[in-house]
Amino acid sequence: MVALYRFLLLILLTLPAQAERCVVDDINHTVCLPKPAERIIALSPGATELLFAAGAGSKVIAAVTFSDFPEAAKALPRIGSYNRFDMEAIVAAQPDLIIAWKEGNPREQVAQLRDLGLPVYHGDQRDFQDIASTIKRLGVLAGTEQEANAEANRFLEGIEHFRQKYEDAAPVRAFYQVWVNPLMTANKNHFIGHALTLCGGENIFGELPRLTPRIGVEAVLAADPEVIIAGGMAEDDPGWLDAWRPFSNLTAVQRDNLFFVPPSTLQRPSPRLLDGIELLCRNLETARGRR
């Protein structure tokens, strides 16, 4: 009898909770939806990828420029670029969920969308855990928990696999080139930095305060990395790496440890990081073999 009462009470309590789905986003706002989101707008290429990863790809109705992954994302209608979007087009699309990017989107415009009564989720992924938890939370909002949880777990397991594999590997002093002109790299808090650490690399600019610091060529020469990895350039254009070859006293050049890792697999917070990490780890391993 008491058990039955308790059961009924439980049902009463959980009914509204089941109808309304809530998550806490990365700026500690609670985002609640009365029913699973069906019309989602992603305000960054990364958010688009994460939505697809969470199994909610079919519910994305619009995205910003450069949202090129997965293939299906390329066909999505555009509502501007991540740093300047068409407010009108967003409102007119009548979304029931907007995924904003805390660091990339203009704050005033996102705040205005919220003021207009649109549910906005603010994403800010800084490490591998964040990616997994974002996928899960997006899954909750879109009602695709099952796929989202599976993908999040697959991702975390992949990361764990690399962690175990390279935990005890000999450190490799590495320089990752984000851009050529101006010369830019990534610090330890960037996903590139996390990936380097995971593969047993030692980021020569890891301790710089800014996420993507601008540096001089001389700083690279002085640090004399064992490996130089470049992203950014086109897949079949080794121009950035060739530019280092004249510096023949660089260890990386002497040992021919100049590698290319497609930037989209390392610079966006998405499960595709696993691909980039795998390539990166393999490159560092090659470098270890050339000692």
Next chain:
Amino acid sequence: MSTLSARQLVIDIPERGDGTPLDFSIQPGQIWGVLGPNGAGKTTLLHTLAGLKSPRSGFVELNDLGFAQLRRKQIAREIAVVFQERQDGFPATVLETVLIGRHPYMAPWDVETAEDLALARDALKRTALSALEDRLVSTLSGGERQRLALATALCQQPTIWLADEPGNHLDLRHQVQAMNLFASEAESGRAVLLCLHDLNLAARWCTHILLLYPDGRACWGESNKMLERSALETLYQQPLAETTVDGRRYFVPATGAVND
């Protein structure tokens, strides 16, 4: 009508000694001519008398009141200044330019009335500029601009005129017309002070003369006493020849041979 007085006035010219403190009154009906070589401080004196520049010491009185006790607007209703240099950077018509002479009489929200317009047109007529009413100032000749400055001051209806080289840019006929204008203003009870570089204009029209030397020394008095050849020769560092026409003395530069 008004009186403008300098009281122990020393004008402020950087890096120059005090010289003679100036102490004189320009009475209604008088025409004062300030004579002196370039750089003697004629313009500075004129600006100081107008209250546009602070003196080094002493003060200027308008009807026994110091400038400190008067508002700029009150001063502007009494004293009109004709400047040697003018800034016409922005486009404006002749009529608009004359009308700014009414500024001291208007409250901030006032609009020029028919009366103001009539005064302006009258001033243009007296300076023979009526035909140019709608022309842009930038299209006028130097002499026309000089007359326009006189017209603006006329429109200001001052009791005291301070004019800096009013004969500049004017041909002989217009110089004479300008001097006649000052004479008629003086006749109707106004006080006039002119900085002049033409000795003979001063000799012909001025009732009083102030000689200003480059070192700050000065002397002043009635024309007939002041216009002495030796004093003027010292003033200009130039030998002069003297002649008399209609009982007035006139001076021309002497050639080296004529020199004493």
Next chain:
Amino acid sequence: MAAVEALRRRSVPLLLLAAASVICIAVSVSTGSVAISVGELWAVISGGGEPLHRTLILELRLPRSLAAFATGGLLAVAGALMQVLLRNPLADPYVLGLSGGAAVAALLCMLAGMPPAIVSIAAFAGALGSAVLVFGLAHGRGSWTTTRLLLTGVVVSSGWGAVITFMLAVGPTEQLPGMLYWLMGDLAYARSPWPALIILALTSLILLPLGRSLNVLARGPMQAAALGVAVRPLEWSIYGSASLLTASAVTTAGSIGFVGLVVPHMLRLVLGNDQRLILPAAALTGGALLVLADTLARTIIAPEQLPAGVITALLGVPTFLYLLYRSR
């Protein structure tokens, strides 16, 4: 009679410009990436219409149009004031470093995480500080010549530009997206148009009775003083109001160039140089111009958006050059 005539001479162009401004705002409100027919627009204006259309027009387009109008008006009036002050048509708040000073001060406050009210006050202080700096330095020991003043302004202004670039370079990355627009003005970031509109209206009202004094000041400070203008107080009130106008424009939409320079100059070529006419005309024309520029900025390559500053320059440069060429 003459007074009536003078008033009419001034009110005709102003009425025309006011009508043009209303038309510009109407065009701006009825254009966008979502097509809204005139009928639907009317329905919204008369208090009905679909909720979506109401949101688009009343929450997005109208506030943005009004913000653009206010910003343009503020900049044009500030420009007109600076030009009279310096008796030089090259002066404007952008060239003289006022908007740079406002932007630097506002950015510093934003980096320190200050609330918007403090940011606005700081922007005003920055603009005023920059004015004092420029005029103080240019004044030196003698009286300032306008060439010297302009040169000082240009140098200080590029100094502020460098400081902004420096702050953006060393500032925390997460603050960046909200700050880049200070470099190139953009109405997309404007929230409420009311502070800017109120400041524009108030300053215009305060400046109107000063119009004739400004006309006199345009003939040089000596001539102005001789005509009974208290020159120093007037000059300081111009610095003050130009700084206030610039600061509220900058806090609304960042640094938008060209409006302050081009609009007063165009108007002078057409309407003459009576400040009683030029100042309100500048407010209306500057406003209308920026409304048009911003409408183009958000529709011309929609859904991609452009900063309005790009359009004002693209529209302003050829217009300015044409008028200048024709006036020779």
